Amino acid sequence: xxxxxxxxxxxxxxxxxxxxxxxxxxxxxxxxxxxxxxxxxxxxxxxxxxxxxxxxxxxxxxxxxxxxxxxxxxxxxxxxxxxxxxxxxxxxxxxxxxxxxxxxxxxxxxxxxxxxxxxxxxxxxxxxxxxxxxxxxxxxxxxxxxxxxxxxxxxxxxxxxxxxxxxxxxxxxxxxxxxxxxxxxxxxxxxxxxxxxxxxxxxxxxxxxxxxxxxxxxxxxxxxxxxxxxxxxxxxxxxxxxxxxxxxxxxxxxxxxxxxxxxxxxxxxxxxxxxxxxxxxxxxxxxxxxxxxxxxxxxxxxxxxxxxxxxxxxxxxxxxxxxxxxxxxxxxxxxxxxxxxxxxxx
Amino acid sequence: xxxxxxxxxxxxxxxxxxxxxxxxxxxxxxxxxxxxxxxxxxxxxxxxxxxxxxxxxxxxxxxxxxxxxxxxxxxxxxxxxxxxxxxxxxxxxxxxxxxxxxxxxxxxxxxxxxxxxxxxxxxxxxxxxxxxxxxxxxxxxxxxxxxxxxxxxxxxxxxxxxxxxxxxx
Numbered sequence: 371x372x373x374x375x376x377x378x379x380x381x382x383x384x385x386x387x388x389x390x391x392x393x394x395x396x397x398x399x400x401x402x403x404x405x406x407x408x409x410x411x412x413x414x415x416x417x418x419x420x421x422x423x424x425x426x427x428x429x430x431x432x433x434x435x436x437x438x439x440x441x442x443x444x445x446x447x448x449x450x451x452x453x454x455x456x457x458x459x460x461x462x463x464x465x466x467x468x469x470x471x472x473x474x475x476x477x478x479x480x481x482x483x484x485x486x487x488x489x490x491x492x493x494x495x496x497x498x499x500x501x502x503x504x505x506x507x508x509x510x511x512x513x514x515x516x517x518x519x520x521x522x523x524x525x526x527x528x529x530x531x532x533x534x535x536x537x538x539x540x541x542x543x544x545x546x547x548x549x550x551x552x553x554x555x556x557x558x559x560x561x562x563x564x565x566x567x568x569x570x571x572x573x574x575x576x577x578x579x580x581x582x583x584x585x586x587x588x589x590x591x592x593x594x595x596x597x598x599x600x601x602x603x604x605x606x607x608x609x610x611x612x613x614x615x616x617x618x619x620x621x622x623x624x625x626x627x628x629x630x631x632x633x634x635x636x637x638x639x640x641x642x643x644x645x646x647x648x649x650x651x652x653x654x655x656x657x658x659x660x661x662x663x664x665x666x667x668x669x670x671x672x673x674x675x676x677x678x679x680x681x682x683x684x685x686x687x688x689x690x691x692x693x694x695x696x697x698x699x700x701x702x703x704x705x706x707x708x709x710x711x712x713x714x715x716x
Numbered sequence: 717x718x719x720x721x722x723x724x725x726x727x728x729x730x731x732x733x734x735x736x737x738x739x740x741x742x743x744x745x746x747x748x749x750x751x752x753x754x755x756x757x758x759x760x761x762x763x764x765x766x767x768x769x770x771x772x773x774x775x776x777x778x779x780x781x782x783x784x785x786x787x788x789x790x791x792x793x794x795x796x797x798x799x800x801x802x803x804x805x806x807x808x809x810x811x812x813x814x815x816x817x818x819x820x821x822x823x824x825x826x827x828x829x830x831x832x833x834x835x836x837x838x839x840x841x842x843x844x845x846x847x848x849x850x851x852x853x854x855x856x857x858x859x860x861x862x863x864x865x866x867x868x869x870x871x872x873x874x875x876x877x878x879x880x881x882x883x884x885x
């Protein structure tokens with residue numbers, strides 16, 4: 371009797387274990403897949419940026435390694451791996467080594483809440499194409515991305531070099547200023563969706579993309595996003611004509627490459643958020659959702675490259691004035707208007 | 717499992733807080749404080765207060781500590797410089813005040829003054845409505861007055877700081 375009861379229990383436990391195991395496997399596969407795809411996109415972005423910029427400036431860009439220089443990122447990667455890794459004598463060693471990782475990790479973490487497709491059925495199990503759908507997804511994004519500053523600031527300080535320090539300080543001031551407008555620009559969308567979950571935000575855009583309802587919000591978001599990831603024309607922290615290379619002046623070899631990858635990963639992250647909040651996420655006719663998501667993402671990334679090769683760099687005081695005296699009031703105005711419209715419509 | 721997680725995170729929180737106090741280098745001190753803030757956020761999540769956890773990270777770890785680091789880096793550029801004891805008479809009053817503050821905190825915690833909402837706000841109810849929505853609703857209805865007073869207080873502090881720092885506007 372006792373034995374049979376035990377056996378039944380064991381049956382239940384193994385049933386539960388099996389479900390848990392399947393869940394675990396699915397989550398791990400999703401994490402690995404997203405991680406791999408983002409890394410792959412980072413590598414292809416580096417090639418694409420060089421190619422697109424070159425063609426915009428009537429050049430050819432990398433041509434020697436592989437067809438149309440397609441293998442150039444791999445050659446660059448191998449070169450960086452074999453370069454001598456220099457740590458300055460008077461640097462703060464621990465932070466100097468830690469800083470590139472601190473820049474890289476937050477950029478990757480944000481992808482945990484971004485939905486990249488509709489739920490699909492694989493072998494009878496329903497799989498949501500988002501790593502995790504938390505009900506504070508919006509806040510999670512800003513929590514994680516606000517930690518991304520530390521990598522750059524620590525790199526600037528730990529190098530014990532005045533140009534690095536200036537770059538680090540510039541970047542922290544810039545990121546604090548623009549993070550504010552970055553968050554406020556998305557509030558309008560959250561007000562309309564009435565949810566902080568990114569899955570709900572995407573589902574609410576089935577008929578109409580938010581970019582049509584929130585054009586000012588999109589404009590503010592994209593401008594602040596460029597400043598947030600330190601891209602031209604807001605790349606003051608690494609302005610080579612003033613600061614050598616800014617916060618990564620002292621870095622070489624793979625640590626330098628990690629800063630480089632972090633910048634591109636950040637760019638992909640903010641583009642993915644733009645797609646999710648304003649461009650309808652994975653929604654779209656005919657093509658499968660994941661393809662739509664990647665298409666829109668590529669569009670946003672192309673826009674980043676386009677802007678970089680078009681605009682000259684701003685001066686530092688212009689950057690601060692633009693953020694605090696133009697974008698911030700505009701984003702508050704946008705929230706006010708959105709609130710008014712919601713109240714009037716009932 | 718959750719209990720073990722609590723002990724691990726609590727140990728990290730206390731350890732980093734102690735390191736913060738005994739660290740000579742202010743930059744490392746600030747980094748320990750950031751770790752304390754982040755572990756506190758994990759503790760909030762263990763208490764099912766996701767909204768508070770997110771705000772803790774955004775406001776404290778993401779904004780205030782960046783400004784701290786910013787100021788420390790601007791003022792204290794030399795690594796490993798021994799800081800002189802600028803306030804020699806501070807030690808005994810500081811210990812006394814510390815004990816007083818600790819006693820007050822203990823009394824307040826024991827006094828059930830800070831019990832918050834209970835009866836209808838069970839865990840299931842909070843999870844059903846959602847943490848953020850519930851806090852928003854309470855903040856803008858029942859606790860509107862304290863909320864507004866706090867915001868005015870912060871506003872006054874900000875204006876005060878600007879007035880002190882910038883005499884000519």
